[in-house]
Each structure stands twice: as structure tokens, then as C-alpha cells.
Amino acid sequence: MTALSEKTEARCRASFARQQAMATIGASVRSVAAGDIELEMPFSEKLTQQHGFMHAGVITMLADNACGFAALSLMPDDAAVLTTEFKINLLSPAKGERFVARGKVVRPGKKLMVCLGEVFAEEAGQRKQVALMTASMMVIETSTGLRD
Amino acid sequence: MTALSEKTEARCRASFARQQAMATIGASVRSVAAGDIELEMPFSEKLTQQHGFMHAGVITMLADNACGFAALSLMPDDAAVLTTEFKINLLSPAKGERFVARGKVVRPGKKLMVCLGEVFAEEAGQRKQVALMTASMMVIETSTGLRD
Amino acid sequence: MTALSEKTEARCRASFARQQAMATIGASVRSVAAGDIELEMPFSEKLTQQHGFMHAGVITMLADNACGFAALSLMPDDAAVLTTEFKINLLSPAKGERFVARGKVVRPGKKLMVCLGEVFAEEAGQRKQVALMTASMMVIETSTGLRD
Amino acid sequence: MTALSEKTEARCRASFARQQAMATIGASVRSVAAGDIELEMPFSEKLTQQHGFMHAGVITMLADNACGFAALSLMPDDAAVLTTEFKINLLSPAKGERFVARGKVVRPGKKLMVCLGEVFAEEAGQRKQVALMTASMMVIETSTGLRD
Numbered sequence: 001m002t003a004l005s006e007k008t009e010a011r012c013r014a015s016f017a018r019q020q021a022m023a024t025i026g027a028s029v030r031s032v033a034a035g036d037i038e039l040e041m042p043f044s045e046k047l048t049q050q051h052g053f054m055h056a057g058v059i060t061m062l063a064d065n066a067c068g069f070a071a072l073s074l075m076p077d078d079a080a081v082l083t084t085e086f087k088i089n090l091l092s093p094a095k096g097e098r099f100v101a102r103g104k105v106v107r108p109g110k111k112l113m114v115c116l117g118e119v120f121a122e123e124a125g126q127r128k129q130v131a132l133m134t135a136s137m138m139v140i141e142t143s144t145g146l147r148d
Numbered sequence: 149m150t151a152l153s154e155k156t157e158a159r160c161r162a163s164f165a166r167q168q169a170m171a172t173i174g175a176s177v178r179s180v181a182a183g184d185i186e187l188e189m190p191f192s193e194k195l196t197q198q199h200g201f202m203h204a205g206v207i208t209m210l211a212d213n214a215c216g217f218a219a220l221s222l223m224p225d226d227a228a229v230l231t232t233e234f235k236i237n238l239l240s241p242a243k244g245e246r247f248v249a250r251g252k253v254v255r256p257g258k259k260l261m262v263c264l265g266e267v268f269a270e271e272a273g274q275r276k277q278v279a280l281m282t283a284s285m286m287v288i289e290t291s292t293g294l295r296d
Numbered sequence: 297m298t299a300l301s302e303k304t305e306a307r308c309r310a311s312f313a314r315q316q317a318m319a320t321i322g323a324s325v326r327s328v329a330a331g332d333i334e335l336e337m338p339f340s341e342k343l344t345q346q347h348g349f350m351h352a353g354v355i356t357m358l359a360d361n362a363c364g365f366a367a368l369s370l371m372p373d374d375a376a377v378l379t380t381e382f383k384i385n386l387l388s389p390a391k392g393e394r395f396v397a398r399g400k401v402v403r404p405g406k407k408l409m410v411c412l413g414e415v416f417a418e419e420a421g422q423r424k425q426v427a428l429m430t431a432s433m434m435v436i437e438t439s440t441g442l443r444d
Numbered sequence: 445m446t447a448l449s450e451k452t453e454a455r456c457r458a459s460f461a462r463q464q465a466m467a468t469i470g471a472s473v474r475s476v477a478a479g480d481i482e483l484e485m486p487f488s489e490k491l492t493q494q495h496g497f498m499h500a501g502v503i504t505m506l507a508d509n510a511c512g513f514a515a516l517s518l519m520p521d522d523a524a525v526l527t528t529e530f531k532i533n534l535l536s537p538a539k540g541e542r543f544v545a546r547g548k549v550v551r552p553g554k555k556l557m558v559c560l561g562e563v564f565a566e567e568a569g570q571r572k573q574v575a576l577m578t579a580s581m582m583v584i585e586t587s588t589g590l591r592d
Contacts, residue, residue, distance in 0.1 A: 021203035024172075024194045046172045055169035056231050057212050061205025083204050084408060085432060087235035087383055087531040089558045089578055091551040106576055107535040111407070112380060112434070114533045114576060132550055132558060134533055134578055136381060136432065138408070232556060233580060235383040235531055237410045237430055239403040254428055255387040259555070260528060260582070262385045262428060280402055280410060282385055282430055284529060284580065286556070317499035320468075320490045342468045351465035352527050353508050357501025379500050383531035 001033035004073055012072050022065060025058055035105035037069040042098050054094035059119050063088060063133040066103030067115035071137035074108045079139045086135035094130050096121030113137045149181035152221055160220050170213060173206055183253035185217040190246050202242035207267050211236060211281040214251030215263035219285035222256045227287045232260070234283035242278050244269030261285040297329035300369055308368050318361060321354055331401035333365040338394050350390035355415050359384060359429040362399030363411035367433035370404045375435045382431035390426050392417030409433045445477035448517055456516050466509060469502055479549035481513040486542050498538035503563050507532060507577040510547030511559035515581035518552045523583045528556070530579035538574050540565030557581045
């Protein structure tokens with residue numbers, strides 16, 4: 001894994017910090033490398049579905065953001081990232097103390113970046129994959145008025 | 149559209165009410181028919197992404213739940229619903245006062261139900277589609293211990 | 297449905313005719329309107345999977361092409377279409393005498409068009425939906441050297 | 445990678461051989477291990493799209509079959525496999541002398557297996573990834589009359 005420049009890392013973290021939805025679900029950054037990001041989030045009762053597990057949509061939010069962040073880390077300074085689509089397979093109920101989403105860029109295109117996202121549940125020192133995502137991130141010129 | 153029996157509607161609404169994540173995002177039920185459900189949610193600043201629009205993951209939660217609810221409305225009494233996968237295309241930024249997700253069952257299989265989800269942003273009396281989802285919902289026997 | 301101009305229709309049909317894969321599977325154009333296309337294909341034993349039904353990949357080819365053609369019908373003259381991703385839910389075994397794929401543009405963006413594809417099996421005058429697709433089609437400037 | 449038992453391998457290869465669509469596109473088995481399969485296919489002009497590259501639908505057929513085969517390799521003797529859905533991201537034009545699809549089981553569930561598929565183009569000793577797939581394979585009891 002390649003480290004990010006200080007400038008790029010600061011830019012990615014600032015973009016993450018502007019997302020109020022990330023604060024609402026308690027997400028934070030675990031690790032940062034070029035095109036390869038890990039976010040994490042604790043279990044929270046207020047984000048559960050009817051069986052008491054974390055809602056699939058919340059798991060999806062974390063995975064989507066890990067992918068978007070990974071894409072942003074490879075983009076030029078004057079570009080912003082926009083998710084155009086993703087698909088997620090839910091492999092197991094999201095049951096655990098903590099959830100980690102890893103986003104990796106599989107194809108760093110100039111207009112579109114394709115990413116792979118994996119979400120793991122952690123409990124009592126054990127780790128289990130609970131979701132698998134593929135996502136398309138569009139590279140938007142910030143001259144359009146969109147910030148990263 | 150076919151109306152649901154009182155019993156089935158009560159069961160679907162009770163399942164929805166058990167989802168704390170739905171309360172957290174402020175979602176409620178707009179309309180209910182057999183295999184065809186509408187949920188709604190107001191704009192909320194705490195659920196925004198970095199550009200100030202509703203986070204794609206929140207839009208996804210609403211669409212996923214509309215699809216799951218639509219599937220549950222067609223299931224036998226002793227079955228619970230579990231999302232196995234979905235894909236969402238984000239058509240426009242989720243900008244509006246209110247968001248409505250409609251879930252419809254396209255294929256009511258015995259083991260798997262395939263659903264189509266559409267999310268619309270409403271603002272100043274106008275409605276614009278912002279997302280398109282397809283989802284697979286597994287029919288789980290509640291004898292497995294899983295409630296609906 | 298809006299009719300296409302003669303010029304646009306001719307251009308779409310010429311692009312379709314250049315696809316040797318379409319001749320190989322026996323596909324032809326059934327109907328053409330702006331952003332709304334139907335292709336068809338007879339059953340063929342040489343395109344079956346292990347249970348004697350049409351292979352899911354062949355059904356997918358037809359649906360992908362219907363979506364691509366629908367997108368192309370709305371593009372400017374100097375643009376070519378490229379599928380960037382699609383997802384298909386296979387609703388029922390592809391059993392029938394003839395298969396019809398309908399592609400419709402849901403979101404005609406300048407850079408990306410999102411399409412909905414539906415495939416139906418026809419047999420003895422009956423029609424049954426066998427597949428549901430969502431697809432992203434990228435608008436490529438032909439100045440890049442890519443023809444439509 | 446774990447080797448398959450002779451019996452399971454024979455069964456998987458026999459199922460592959462029954463797929464006439466695979467003969468039509470010239471596909472063959474490159475490598476076989478438990479839950480991890482590689483199929484290959486030469487370039488063929490009759491399977492091209494309008495720009496002279498292999499049609500995305502053909503690439504999809506190969507990836508779908510690699511995933512299905514990988515799932516079948518982990519199933520009990522009395523089970524058959526049925527693709528319920530897949531999504532594919534097309535990363536680069538399918539340009540090459542030969543195409544290799546690798547299918548791996550990510551989640552070997554009792555009812556549903558989730559697989560990851562990757563397709564590579566090979567040319568002049570070089571290998572480039574051209575597609576990324578995620579797929580759901582349903583485990584069907586052959587007592588239903590469906591053979592593997």
C-alpha cells in the first residue's frame with residue numbers, strides 16, 4: 001500500500017468530516033493509503049433493524065463511503081467524487097461490537113473509478129465478513145461548483 | 149392495487165416500527181397495498197453528505213425498507229424477510245424537502261422475491277426521481293427463530 | 297412514445313448491424329422509439345445451459361443491447377455508447393419460443409444514461425417476464441475515435 | 445486452494461459439458477479447485493460488438509459460468525445451481541487473444557452462495573482485468589427435478 005501525500009490525506013479527511021451522516025452513525029477513519037481506505041463504526045441500538053442487527057442500509061453507508069474515499073484519494077486536486085451506483089450482497093447478519101468497511105479502487109479511470117468494498121463485523125477479537133460491494137464513482141471537475 | 153388484510157397490514161407496520169433505524173432517519177409509512185408500499189422521510193441536516201444533500205446511504209435505507217416491506221406484505225404469516233442483495237443507481241443528487249420510496253414486488257417467488265424500488269425527491273409540489281433500486285428478498289421461515 | 301428521426305433510427309440500426317454477436321444469437325429489432333427499444337431473439341438449442349433453457353448470459357446480451365440501443369437513440373450525433381455496468385435479476389428460467397428485451401432510458405444524463413431492461417419469454421401466445429436489468433451507459437465523444 | 449474430489453470434479457465438468465452455449469462461445473475449463481474455478485475462451489470475431497471487441501454479454505456468460513461452477517463445486521451431491529442475479533462492472537474494452545474468467549465463492553451459504561468473478565484479457569503474454577462480477581447462486585435440491 002502506498003501512503004498518501006499529507007495534502008491529499010488532509011483533503012480526504014476534511015471531505016469525510018463534512019459528512020454529517022458519518023457523525024450521526026458514529027463512523028471514523030481507521031486507515032488511509034492510496035486507493036485503499038478503512039472506516040469503522042461501533043454497534044448502535046438506534047441504527048438497528050427489526051431483528052436487532054445493524055440495518056443493512058447503515059452497513060451500506062459505511063461501505064459506500066469507504067469506496068468513495070478510496071476513489072477520492074486517487075483523484076486530481078480539482079476533482080470531486082460522486083457515487084453513481086453500487087450493489088451490495090449481504091453475506092451475514094450485521095451482528096458485532098464494531099464494523100469495519102474497506103474500500104479499494106479496482107479500476108482508477110479518468111471519468112469513472114470502480115471500487116470493491118468489504119464490510120467486516122468484529123466481536124470478541126474475531127472478524128467476519130458481512131457484506132460485499134462493488135461501486136462506480138464518477139470523477140467530477142470541481143469547476144462545476146461541486147466540492148470534494 | 150389490492151388492499152392488504154387488516155392482519156397483514158398490522159403485521160407489516162409492527163415490523164416497521166421495530167426498526168430503530170427507521171425512527172432515527174424519521175421515516176414513516178405513506179401508503180400500503182399488496183406488494184406495493186410507499187415510505188417517506190423529511191430532509192434532515194444530520195443525514196447529509198459533504199455537498200449538503202441527503203446521503204446516498206440514507207436514500208438506500210428508505211428504498212431497501214420499502215422493498216422489504218412490499219415483499220413481507222405478500223409472504224405467509226410464518227415467514228420473515230431478509231434482504232440478500234440490492235443495487236441502486238443514483239440518478240440525481242438527493243435534494244428536496246421530502247423523499248418518498250416506493251417498493252414493488254416484481255417476482256413473488258416462494259424462496260426469493262425480486263423487488264423494484266424508486267425514490268423521489270419532493271420540493272415545492274414537484275417530484276423528481278433520484279434513485280432506482282432492484283433487490284432480492286429472501287423468504288425465511290420464522291420457525292428458524294427469526295421474527296418478521 | 298416519441299418516434300425517432302429517420303437519421304437517428306438509421307444510425308442506431310447500423311450500429312446494431314455491426315455487432316456480430318447479435319447475428320450469432322439471431323437477434324433482431326422489433327420496435328424503435330426515442331429512449332425505448334425492443335429487440336427479439338428466437339430460442340436456439342446452441343445457446344442453452346445445462347437444463348435446456350436459454351443461457352442467462354444470452355438473455356443478458358439481449359437486455360444489455362436493448363438498453364444500449366435505447367441510450368444511443370437519445371444521444372447527440374457525435375456520441376457513442378459504452379456499457380459501464382449492469383445488474384440482472386433472473387426471475388424465471390428462460391423457457392420459450394421467443395425472447396423479447398425492452399430497454400428504456402430512465403435518466404438521460406449528459407455523461408451517463410441509466411436504463412431499465414426487461415426480458416420476456418413468449419410461448420403459445422403467452423408472455424412471461426424472465427429478467428429485470430438496470431444498466432449504466434456512458435456517453436463517449438466519437439472524437440475519441442470510438443464509433444457508435 | 446483445495447483440490448476437488450474426483451467425483452465432484454467429474455460432476456462439475458459434466459454439467460459444464462451439457463451447456464451448449466459454452467461450446468458455442470468456445471469456452472473450456474482452465475483450472476479447478478474447491479470454490480475456485482478458471483474458465484477460458486479465445487477471441488472470436490462472431491462474438492464481437494460494434495467496435496470489434498468481444499461483446500460484454502459474452503464476457504458476462506464466461507464470468508457467470510465461472511461463478512456457477514465454483515458454487516457447484518461446494519454443493520452437496522443432490523443439489524443443482526441456479527443463478528439468481530449478478531452485476532458486472534466492465535473495466536476496460538474486452539480486447540485480447542484470450543479471456544480468462546475466475547470465479548470464487550465468497551460466502552458458501554446453505555441456500556445461497558455469493559461469488560466474486562473476475563475476467564482478464566490476455567495478449568502477448570500480458571494480462572489485464574476487464575470485468576468484475578458479484579453473483580448469487582441458489583442451491584436447488586435435485587429432488588425438484590433439476591439436474592446440476
